[in-house]
Amino acid sequence: MTRLTYVFTMELVFVLSQIRPLATMLRCFSHISFQ
Numbered sequence: 001m002t003r004l005t006y007v008f009t010m011e012l013v014f015v016l017s018q019i020r021p022l023a024t025m026l027r028c029f030s031h032i033s034f035q
Helices: 002-034
Strands: none
Touching: none
8 A cells, every 4th residue: 555655656746747847838838929
């Protein structure tokens, strides 16, 4: 059970680390396009 929780946490951290740069890039892109 502990190992499964550890794997799930690592997957979640990986997904968040992938999403954050994408969200930042999207925000910058929308900011540039609206100016």
